[in-house]
Amino acid sequence: MREEPMSKSNSTQAERVDVLVVGAGFGGMYAVYKFREMGKKVVGIEAGSNVGGVWYWNRYPGARCDLMSVDYSYGFSPEIEQEWTWSEQFAAQPEILAYANFVADRLDLRKDFRFDTRVTSAIWDEEAKLWRATTDTGAVLEAPYAIMSTGPLSIPKDPDIPGIDRFKGELYRAQKWPHHDVDFAGKRVGVIGTGSTGIQIIQEVGRKAGELFVFQRTPSFTLPMRNREITPDYAAEMKKHYRQMRAAMKMNPTGGTRPVTSRPYFSLPPDQRIEAMEQAWINGGHTFLGTFADLMVNEEANEAVADFVRDKIGQIVEDPVAAEALKPRGYPIFARRPCLDTEYYETYNLPNVHLVDCKKDAIVEITEKGIRTESGETELDMLIFATGYDALTGALLAFDVVGRNGLRLKDKWKDGPVSHLGITMTGFPNLFATTGPNGPAALANIITISENDVDWIADLITHMEAKGLSAVEPTQETEDAWMTRVAELAAPSLIRKANTWWVGSNVKGKPTGLTMFVGGFAKYREACEAVAASGYEGYAFDRVSEPA
Ligand code: NA7
Numbered sequence: 270m271r272e273e274p275m276s277k278s279n280s281t282q283a284e285r286v287d288v289l290v291v292g293a294g295f296g297g298m299y300a301v302y303k304f305r306e307m308g309k310k311v312v313g314i315e316a317g318s319n320v321g322g323v324w325y326w327n328r329y330p331g332a333r334c335d336l337m338s339v340d341y342s343y344g345f346s347p348e349i350e351q352e353w354t355w356s357e358q359f360a361a362q363p364e365i366l367a368y369a370n371f372v373a374d375r376l377d378l379r380k381d382f383r384f385d386t387r388v389t390s391a392i393w394d395e396e397a398k399l400w401r402a403t404t405d406t407g408a409v410l411e412a413p414y415a416i417m418s419t420g421p422l423s424i425p426k427d428p429d430i431p432g433i434d435r436f437k438g439e440l441y442r443a444q445k446w447p448h449h450d451v452d453f454a455g456k457r458v459g460v461i462g463t464g465s466t467g468i469q470i471i472q473e474v475g476r477k478a479g480e481l482f483v484f485q486r487t488p489s490f491t492l493p494m495r496n497r498e499i500t501p502d503y504a505a506e507m508k509k510h511y512r513q514m515r516a517a518m519k520m521n522p523t524g525g526t527r528p529v530t531s532r533p534y535f536s537l538p539p540d541q542r543i544e545a546m547e548q549a550w551i552n553g554g555h556t557f558l559g560t561f562a563d564l565m566v567n568e569e570a571n572e573a574v575a576d577f578v579r580d581k582i583g584q585i586v587e588d589p590v591a592a593e594a595l596k597p598r599g600y601p602i603f604a605r606r607p608c609l610d611t612e613y614y615e616t617y618n619l620p621n622v623h624l625v626d627c628k629k630d631a632i633v634e635i636t637e638k639g640i641r642t643e644s645g646e647t648e649l650d651m652l653i654f655a656t657g658y659d660a661l662t663g664a665l666l667a668f669d670v671v672g673r674n675g676l677r678l679k680d681k682w683k684d685g686p687v688s689h690l691g692i693t694m695t696g697f698p699n700l701f702a703t704t705g706p707n708g709p710a711a712l713a714n715i716i717t718i719s720e721n722d723v724d725w726i727a728d729l730i731t732h733m734e735a736k737g738l739s740a741v742e743p744t745q746e747t748e749d750a751w752m753t754r755v756a757e758l759a760a761p762s763l764i765r766k767a768n769t770w771w772v773g774s775n776v777k778g779k780p781t782g783l784t785m786f787v788g789g790f791a792k793y794r795e796a797c798e799a800v801a802a803s804g805y806e807g808y809a810f811d812r813v814s815e816p817a
Contacts, residue, residue: 282409286310288730289402289412291388292664294322296418296703296719298372299345301381303723304416307731312410313382314402320378321369323422324362327466328446329653330453331473332362335465335494335609337554339507340525340714342368344515349375351511354504359496359554359609383408390669391415393698398739398811400699413739414730417665417702418719421710424663428461428656429777432635439651443470444658453477457648459640461632462655463489465608470655475616482647484640486627487768488597490578491608495553522789524709524717527559534561534570546577555607564603565787566761575602585614592617594626604767606711659779660770661706662686672697673742685773685780689743689751689807690797692722698740698811701726706784707755711771713790721790725797732805739813747807759783 288304290297293315304311317325324332334341338355353371356364373379387405394401400415425444427433433440441451443466458478460471463485475481499507507514514526522529537545549556557574558564564571579596586592595614616622630642639649662682670678676696681687688694691708692701703722704710710718733741743751759765765783768774773781786793800807 283401283411284312284408286312286410286412288312288414288416289314289391289400289410290416290418291315291391291402292322292418292420292423293317293320293378293382293384294324294418294420294423295343295369295716296420296723297322297416298369298378299343299719300416300418300703300723300726301378302376303345303727305381307727311381312412313378314386314388314404314410315382315384316387318384319370320373320382321366322420323444324365324369326444326446327362328448329362329441329443329466329470329655330451330477331469332443332446332466333469333494333496334360334362334365335555335607336525336714337527338364338499339511339514340518340527341365341716343372343716343720344511344518345720346376347511351508354508355499357496357498359494388668390671391700392669392671393673393700395673398699398813414699414726415701416723416726417670417700418704419664419667419702421661421664421704421706421715422658424659424667426657426659426776427654428632430461430632430635435637436635436639436652437637438639438649441651441653443467443653443655451651453479453651455479456650457639458482458651458653459484459647459649460653460655461640462657463487464655464657465489465606466657467655468608468610468613470653471622472610472613472616474653475619475622478651479621481616481622482625482640482649483623484625484627484632484642485594487605488595489605489608490575490597490602491610491613492555492557492578493550493553494609494611495551496611518714518717518790519794520791522713522791524714524790527555529559529562531562532560533563534567534573542573543577546574550577550581554609558603558607565601565763568601568763571601571603571763578602582614585618587618591624594624594628600767601763604764604771605769606771657770657775659776661710661773661785662779663776665702670697670700672700683780685782686784687748687752689748690725690793690800691786692725692797693741693743693808695743695745695748698742707751708786709788709790709793710785712785712787713793717790718793721794721797725801728801729805732801733810736810737813738810740811741805741808744807744809750807754788755784755786758787759785762787 287309288311290300290313301313338360391402399413402410457480459482461484549560630644633641639647686706688707691705704718773779
């Protein structure tokens with residue numbers, strides 16, 4: 270433990286608060302609430318004009334969550350659980366955003382947020398033991414604690430195609446969709462991107478546009494969502510059991526209520542494997558992942574399930590050329606985020622929907638009138654990018670974060686993100702991330718992780734204040750040990766075998782690798798709890814005063 274004298278900031282114009290939170294998504298909203306409840310003066314900074322994070326920005330047609338509504342909602346407030354009623358098993362973006370706004374109203378969160386404001390830098394002042402953040406509005410905020418709830422999917426990525434600025438038609442980005450209605454009727458619409466976002470757009474716009482041209486480079490595996498309404502009886506039933514469900518979610522690797530199994534694929538005789546897959550297909554959602562335990566570590570089992578899904582695509586899509594192009598090959602199923610759809614493959618049976626297989630007919634450029642592929646130009650009235658994100662690390666590296674001794678986060682993470690638990694980083698005292706890139710992040714329920722992380726940070730701050738400690742960071746050994754565990758768990762995972770935002774290969778020049786904790790939410794939570802129970806063993810603290 271280092272002993273250091275207490276000192277004051279010499280900055281005069283800065284606004285001093287106790288806790289600075291960056292982001293008004295589900296993580297940031299809960300952080301603001303939690304720290305305010307602890308009696309802290311907390312300020313949240315958010316680039317959007319209101320709460321909701323990714324659900325504030327992603328207003329594209331068909332936007333919907335692929336986790337069940339009852340799972341993808343806060344568990345910290347039994348009152349909110351009882352007052353809010355979900356209408357669909359998988360909620361659409363307007364309902365999720367309405368939920369975020371309901372929570373913000375109910376807890377009066379907006380008064381502690383500065384909207385339309387972007388943090389441009391966050392710099393640790395070693396003498397004053399605080400973070401000094403500057404924003405694009407010119408405001409300077411100082412706080413001993415900074416919480417980065419910047420989200421894994423916040424920095425949209427345009428396709429690397431020349432000529433984007435030349436296009437004279439309507440150009441939309443899924444992740445920055447306008448707030449006004451967009452009319453597709455009678456128009457020739459092009460979509461680039463066939464991940465979860467593109468799939469949701471295609472199945473919706475294909476039924477509305479004059480003609481839809483899908484420019485597909487890599488097909489995704491997508492499974493039937495089988496969404497349904499939540500009836501009043503079902504809603505009442507869920508409300509009765511929320512407490513048990515939340516307790517179960519904490520023990521579940523997904524951080525949700527989806528059943529898990531310990532049954533390996535080849536433990537069943539062949540006919541029962543098929544039966545189990547048919548049942549998973551009928552049940553929809555991510556049921557496959559809860560049907561066999563070894564799909565992400567056993568290539569043969571994975572390929573068998575991939576074959577089953579490819580067969581289904583062939584049965585649905587009438588044009589054999591389109592069907593073949595839509596069948597993903599060359600990477601394991603579920604190694605890209607599994608998409609859930611509603612009649613996505615059926616969309617290609619509509620006469621106005623055309624699939625352009627960019628593996629065979631690559632995009633050359635975007636022109637004034639549309640898209641030129643090797644075989645010629647397709648004229649378009651509208652072009653939609655659904656080309657993903659600089660995910661997991663993009664938002665934290667989008668501004669200057671400078672820790673102890675001038676250490677820049679950009680330099681610390683030049684070979685990929687490293688941290689302890691995805692929450693704390695050596696060299697960056699009192700800086701905390703929620704749903705960070707070395708936790709389960711995109712591999713489990715982001716709201717469950719957010720609540721876990723915020724609660725953990727709050728407990729650590731309470732511990733520090735009780736002991737008269739001013740600054741905390743994990744020792745280098747602690748961070749290294751966590752990253753070793755992350756790497757060991759990642760080594761056998763088939764996730765590494767696909768080019769995706771999960772491993773960073775979707776962004777040119779970005780370090781690639783599986784840096785997320787693949788051990789599941791329950792084990793992650795246990796690891797977090799073990800650190801707290803040990804009295805934060807493996808952490809270095811600065812003392813400001815004698816313990817209270
Ligand atoms: P994804 O899953 O990263 O998908 C992006 C898509 O954009 C993917 O199909 C890419 O194909 C495609 N893309 C990117 N650049 C190009 C170019 N230049 N040409 C053709 N196609 C291109 O992002 P999403 O927004 O769909 O989903 C992100 C997450 O949000 C999702 O996983 C859920 O968790 C919610 P590629 O694979 O690079 O060949």
